[in-house]
Amino acid sequence: MSEITESVGRLIQELTRLPGIGKKSAERLTYHILRVPMQEALSLAEAIRAVRENVRYCRVCYNLSEREECAICADARRVRDVLCVVEQPRDLIALEQTGKFQGLYHVLLGRIAPLEGIGPEQLTIDALVERVRAGGFTELIMATNPTVEGDGTSLYIANQLSDLSVRITRLARGITSGSVLEFANKEILTDALTGRQAF
Ligand SMILES: [Zn+2]
DSSP states (O other): OTTSOHHHHHHHHHHHTSTTOOHHHHHHHHHHHHHSOHHHHHHHHHHHHHHHHHOEEOTTTOOEESSSSOTTTTOTTSOTTEEEEESSHHHHHHHHHHTOOOSEEEEOSSOOBGGGTBOGGGTTHHHHHHHHHTSOOSEEEEOOOSSHHHHHHHHHHHHHTTTSOOEEEEOOTTSOTTOOGGGSOHHHHHHHHHTOEEO
């Protein structure tokens, strides 16, 4: 190990922090970066910097955005009385790819997971409740993942809003229980949306 330079060691260590990257992969990536043209390597560094500096959460729905409001919230063609609640921006992208949902979204940025110490206050649930209480929505589609934690999160939200007249539905169970929305294919997600049922 003593022949690894300080900079090489540092990059390997940084890459090892990434999900799914072990020591071996981090080393492979580091030596790859050392071999590619300087411009290509710097372009990667610049992309990492830009994504962190430019991307923020939409102030309305918490989707990823490079402006105060995301492209969906700002789109006048969207149906504004149906709200779809998802755990992560990547779930929103999966649903958008079906092309079957025209309403608005609310991204929770996680799910309630007591065993990991994640409570409702760490998510965007307060903002969601406030948004729905402000009025204008006729239906709330709970599109959390069909896992114990996803279901529990939806139930918690439904309870918070039970005194309102807004209809609360959830995706049909075409998605196998325990599976994850972002990996479901378009057809399954479309069926889940069209076959949604009362919560
Ligand atoms: Zn938005």
